[in-house]
Amino acid sequence: MSNERFKNPITESAPVRWALIAAVLAFLALFVLTPLVIVFTEAFSKGWEEYILALQEPDAVKAIRLTLLVAAIAVPANLLFGLAASWAIAKFEFRGKSFLITLIDLPFSVSPVISGLVYVLLFGANSVLGPILKSHGLQIVFAVPGIVLATIFVTFPFVARELIPLMQDQGTGDEEAAISLGANGWQAFWYVTVPNIKWALLYGVLLCNARAMGEFGAVSVVSGHIRGLTNTMPLHVEILYNDYNVVGAFAVASLLALLALLTLVLRTILETRYGSELSAGQKH
Amino acid sequence: MEIRVEKIRKEFDLYPALHDVSLKIESGELIALLGPSGSGKTTLLRLIAGLEQPTQGRIFFGNEDASYRSVQERNVGFVFQHYALFRHMSVLDNVAFGLKVRPKGQRPPKAEIRRRALELLEMVQLNGLEKRFPSQLSGGQRQRVALARAMAIEPKVLLLDEPFGALDAKVRKELRRWLRDFHDRTGHTTVFVTHDQEEALELADRVVVMSQGKIEQVGSSDDVYDRPNSPFVFSFIGESASLPVKVEGGVVHFHGAPTGLTAQRDGEARLFFRPQDVSLIEEGPGMTGPVTSSRRLAGTRIAEIELGSPEKPCHVEVEVPLEASASNGSILSFRPTRWKLFY
Ligand SMILES: Nc1ncnc2c1ncn2[C@@H]1O[C@H](COP(=O)(O)OP(=O)(O)O)[C@@H](O)[C@H]1O
Ligand SMILES: [Mg+2]
Numbered sequence: 220m221s222n223e224r225f226k227n228p229i230t231e232s233a234p235v236r237w238a239l240i241a242a243v244l245a246f247l248a249l250f251v252l253t254p255l256v257i258v259f260t261e262a263f264s265k266g267w268e269e270y271i272l273a274l275q276e277p278d279a280v281k282a283i284r285l286t287l288l289v290a291a292i293a294v295p296a297n298l299l300f301g302l303a304a305s306w307a308i309a310k311f312e313f314r315g316k317s318f319l320i321t322l323i324d325l326p327f328s329v330s331p332v333i334s335g336l337v338y339v340l341l342f343g344a345n346s347v348l349g350p351i352l353k354s355h356g357l358q359i360v361f362a363v364p365g366i367v368l369a370t371i372f373v374t375f376p377f378v379a380r381e382l383i384p385l386m387q388d389q390g391t392g393d394e395e396a397a398i399s400l401g402a403n404g405w406q407a408f409w410y411v412t413v414p415n416i417k418w419a420l421l422y423g424v425l426l427c428n429a430r431a432m433g434e435f436g437a438v439s440v441v442s443g444h445i446r447g448l449t450n451t452m453p454l455h456v457e458i459l460y461n462d463y464n465v466v467g468a469f470a471v472a473s474l475l476a477l478l479a480l481l482t483l484v485l486r487t488i489l490e491t492r493y494g495s496e497l498s499a500g501q502k503h
Numbered sequence: 504m505e506i507r508v509e510k511i512r513k514e515f516d517l518y519p520a521l522h523d524v525s526l527k528i529e530s531g532e533l534i535a536l537l538g539p540s541g542s543g544k545t546t547l548l549r550l551i552a553g554l555e556q557p558t559q560g561r562i563f564f565g566n567e568d569a570s571y572r573s574v575q576e577r578n579v580g581f582v583f584q585h586y587a588l589f590r591h592m593s594v595l596d597n598v599a600f601g602l603k604v605r606p607k608g609q610r611p612p613k614a615e616i617r618r619r620a621l622e623l624l625e626m627v628q629l630n631g632l633e634k635r636f637p638s639q640l641s642g643g644q645r646q647r648v649a650l651a652r653a654m655a656i657e658p659k660v661l662l663l664d665e666p667f668g669a670l671d672a673k674v675r676k677e678l679r680r681w682l683r684d685f686h687d688r689t690g691h692t693t694v695f696v697t698h699d700q701e702e703a704l705e706l707a708d709r710v711v712v713m714s715q716g717k718i719e720q721v722g723s724s725d726d727v728y729d730r731p732n733s734p735f736v737f738s739f740i741g742e743s744a745s746l747p748v749k750v751e752g753g754v755v756h757f758h759g760a761p762t763g764l765t766a767q768r769d770g771e772a773r774l775f776f777r778p779q780d781v782s783l784i785e786e787g788p789g790m791t792g793p794v795t796s797s798r799r800l801a802g803t804r805i806a807e808i809e810l811g812s813p814e815k816p817c818h819v820e821v822e823v824p825l826e827a828s829a830s831n832g833s834i835l836s837f838r839p840t841r842w843k844l845f846y
Contacts, residue, residue: 392587395583396581401656414589
């Protein structure tokens with residue numbers, strides 16, 4: 220910037236630069252900022268009290284609780300699954316490894332609605348398993364277990380996808396060093412593997428959590444929309460909106476928006492502070 | 504501790520990386536595994552450490568069969584090629600790791616662990632650097648941290664994979680001498696891997712020359728340099744020249760002409776000699792050809808001579824006295840003074 224006469228070969232001229240930046244900003248304002256602002260202005264359109272009341276409404280509280288419950292099950296489950304899968308893929312050689320990697324990506328390529336339908340076909344009343352489940356008094360579809368299963372399915376690639384490239388990059392050298400120094404498998408994992416991947420793991424968990432709480436499609440299919448029972452926050456927002464309860468809908472939506480903002484901030488912090496330790500995970 | 508490797512075979516996906524390797528390493532010895540890349544040096548070292556399982560064969564530590572003992576039970580100090588330091592731990596924590604992970608009954612108290620780790624750092628001359636992280640150290644310092652870390656578990660055997668491979672030439676030479684001193688002071692049985700013959704010859708009590716998953720020769724530096732037992736060892740260690748020859752009636756012939764060398768056994772063979780082991784001759788049988796290039800090498804001159812027919816020339820390098828005229832095109836005759844035939 221200092222030497223005006225020296226032109227950096229990969230830098231465009233100033234007007235082009237400004238035009239590009241302006242275009243990006245306008246785009247972001249239109250598609251990201253405006254909706255965000257609308258969510259909050261609508262939520263507060265009748266004042267603070269209405270906002271608080273809307274969030275204290277029993278069905279809303281139940282939806283929030285259910286969402287937290289689902290995330291509290293799905294995220295740890297996928298944390299464990301993601302760790303196990305990336306450990307196996309990165310540290311061992313076995314047949315069908317590339318097939319397993321493809322399989323992990325499956326939820327990204329399948330429409331969430333389809334994944335939800337699969338669960339309905341598998342566990343619903345008219346399915347093969349339906350009568351068996353019924354005779355044992357187990358209700359999966361149109362109940363909490365179905366929602367949890369669908370959420371786990373939709374969110375399982377997040378942690379694994381962050382960890383696999385990083386762990387492949389790191390290889391098994393550190394673990395071998397640890398066991399040659401007398402550490403057992405658990406100690407090697409806990410003292411060496413986990414610290415090497417902790418930031419990528421946290422990053423993956425954040426993304427997984429944001430998606431788990433916000434998932435609509437798959438959950439919508441398996442939930443059955445029973446108010447106060449099987450409605451998660453995104454589903455509840457839809458119901459309230461269809462009931463013309465604008466403040467209620469946007470109040471709940473504002474919580475989801477806050478979650479998104481929080482995730483974004485944490486992501487940014489992680490990326491700026493531990494970018495190098497995440498880097499292998501960012502290459503995909 | 505004495506180590507015996509008995510008829511070890513190691514296959515990776517059915518492709519053998521080691522065939523039938525046997526080796527006896529004496530207690531307190533400093534031994535080098537020397538060979539080109541891919542010859543199986545690292546594999547042999549990892550088998551001794553227990554980081555790989557042999558497909559066949561056994562490994563003894565002293566009189567005990569250690570073949571099926573786990574890495575942890577073997578208690579060997581292993582220094583990895585790229586050190587494999589724990590990047591999120593300080594130098595002190597790296598060195599203390601082996602003591603910290605001991606089972607409860609055998610684990611020294613915290614203060615003792617710290618004291619021992621500091622002592623080890625002093626031994627490798629890294630006092631004052633204990634709070635640093637591996638990324639804040641130079642290559643040579645990392646190398647010594649790796650060594651101190653391996654020593655912390657009080658191993659009886661020290662295994663080092665290309666310990667100087669990643670260092671620049673000067674640091675390499677310093678550390679080489681340092682490792683020799685260190686070995687003499689501590690008296691560990693030490694095995695190190697290298698592809699650098701100078702390093703192996705200078706440092707080791709005995710050198711194990713490996714090629715394509717086999718041991719070619721085991722011996723002192725003098726043995727492998729002066730008495731190589733195979734064409735591979737002859738050409739791998741030091742400079743050498745080789746020529747296809749035929750022994751007829753006890754006389755070695757090259758390109759149909761007698762060379763003035765004699766041998767017991769008739770037949771086709773390859774003649775090996777070193778550039779410095781030749782004498783220039785004025786007359787009599789020998790090898791004669793034009794000089795194709797020459798270069799000055801410190802106190803001597805090396806001349807490349809073209810032998811054989813112009814259609815199928817053989818080029819050999821020989822050392823010539825500085826005062827000899829060895830300009831391009833001049834004709835030189837020579838005869839090897841020390842040489843070996845491989846049939
Ligand atoms: N984990 C492995 N999987 C498959 N092949 C291997 C493995 N480790 C070594 N090899 C093969 O075994 C041979 C010997 O390798 P190595 O012992 O590393 O040689 P060096 O250390 O002498 O360079 C090589 O051909 C190498 O490709
Ligand atoms: Mg090697």
